[in-house]
Amino acid sequence: MLLRQTLMRVALGHGVFIAAFGALTGAALAQAKIQIGCTATSDCASAMVAVDEGIFKKHGLNVEMTPIAINSNIPAAILSDSIQVGGPTSTVFLQAVDGGLDLVAIAGASVMSPTSNAAITAFVRNGITINEPKDFVGKKVGAPGLNAFLHVLFVKWLVEKGVDPKSVNFVEVTFPTMADIIKSGGVDAVLTAEPFVTRMTNAGLGSIGARYAVDLARADPIIFYAASREWAEKNAATVAKFREAIAEAAAIVNGDREKASASIAKFTKQPLDLVRATPPNHSEPKLKPEDLAWWIEVMASQKMLQSKLDVRKLVLN
Template sequence: MTKFLAAATLAAALVASPACAQTKIQIGCTATTDCASAMVAVDEGIFRKHGLDAEMVLIGINSNIPAAIVSNSIQIGGPTSTVFLQAADGGLDLVAVAGASVMNPSSNANIAAFVRNGITIKEPKDFVGKKVGAPGLGAFLHVLFVKWLVEKGVDPRSVNFVEVTFPTMADIIKSGGVDVVLTAEPFITRMTNAGLGTIGARYGAELARTEPIIFYAAARDWAEKNPDTIKKFRAAIAEGADIVNSDRDKASASIAKFTKQSIELVKASPPNRSEPALKAEQLAWWIDIMSSQKMLQTKVDLNKLMLN
């Protein structure tokens, strides 16, 4: 009887183990709300339900994400549309696997150029000669701000851009290391409440675009070798996006945990809208903008950059 029970237990374990096996992946994003669908999918056990042991990895500068993907430090990352296109233009073999966030009136209102105390910005030309910190040169907030400057008749070359990570913006503004930072919520509220400065321009709202902000990308070779993992990832992200867009409390809790911001601060503004669907034509506007800013050296084939 004992031998029978042991054999039965072993057989059950052998049958159950494939179903219980978890494929481990690491997902890299910066400290913003844009990857909230992945954050929620981790915290709510959605990835595990789909057979993935997923871990979120905090990346300081968005422009570092493509290199992290290629080096396999992470398997999937959340680069901004601009960082992704510039990396592809530079020869990195990356593919987009799912959408993360898109611009909309709510998220656009959460974007601003925050100006430190002692600096006066009343109109676009006042940014001339200023030292402006961006969370990645060539990243979303930087390219969008350059587009705004051009539309306002200001030469972007007259502005001194430097890279500043989101978590360090408050300290650098306070110390006077930069005059302005290009940032978003909840960092705007955090710095405003701390009395570190004022909003110089809500350039995102003025541009009023609806294109993707961030999407999930992987190395082509890895993605093509792991189609089942990609399928499971997409399914989990779709569920996570539904929660982000409908359950403010759960979304805020996951964002606060990953970005290391207080829950009260995160709840002060809604997260960027999560949109798991992604189409090649949605990136066409970004390509036009980046080409006009001479950020792309080749003709990018959008269809090759999208994983079917």
């Protein structure tokens, strides 16, 4: 009888310990759960791979990815806490911060390179002829987010070629709907990238009007991972783990085409063969404040910024 009571006390003690440990573990996992919002491109490939290859889990993080139709919607999604981390383009991020949103970059995602620049085009529908930059005057051009990466780059290119950007009619068109809108004649051209270029070309919907990113030949950040400053500072340990996981996944993106393609196809819902045929954008997990200087200069020249941004405050230490 005494032995049974002793065993029961021990068992109860262990039960209390296990329950307490489970509660603590559950709380830790709840704190580490992250929703990452990105558009349907390869720019967030490092996060896609980190999810699919279990890298986030290995680093103690519970992560899910959420598709965002328009990149310019990402800052608002972060501030509403529907996502904790987003993949805004450099331009969307800087304009959001300039507008008063307290966002901070926590890790790098993709950067421009000769390969990625060649994948960016102004794709023109059948019936429209573009031989030189001035041929875009009076045309209706769809961009996957006004004032987002592709749009700002195109405006920069027009200016350098002596074309007034105000002479072009820009509208927002999401990546997944570009083919249908081009086919219907809803726009004359779209600012897009692979694999959408190849998909529309193979469907006979039009042709490449300009490879404007090739002409600019830059190597600056395209997209990086950002969060609210409040969330990032409150979850410093989680951010450190996130960075470690992204760095590990970036090596796979840059070195294992098959794994990268599988993850990109899964998230973007593009055919795997089409994704395989398109090299993913170069993944660069390290992001330094000075990496954003060129973007600030370009955006200031386009009168997109109202204040003078301090690059030192834009990237979390």
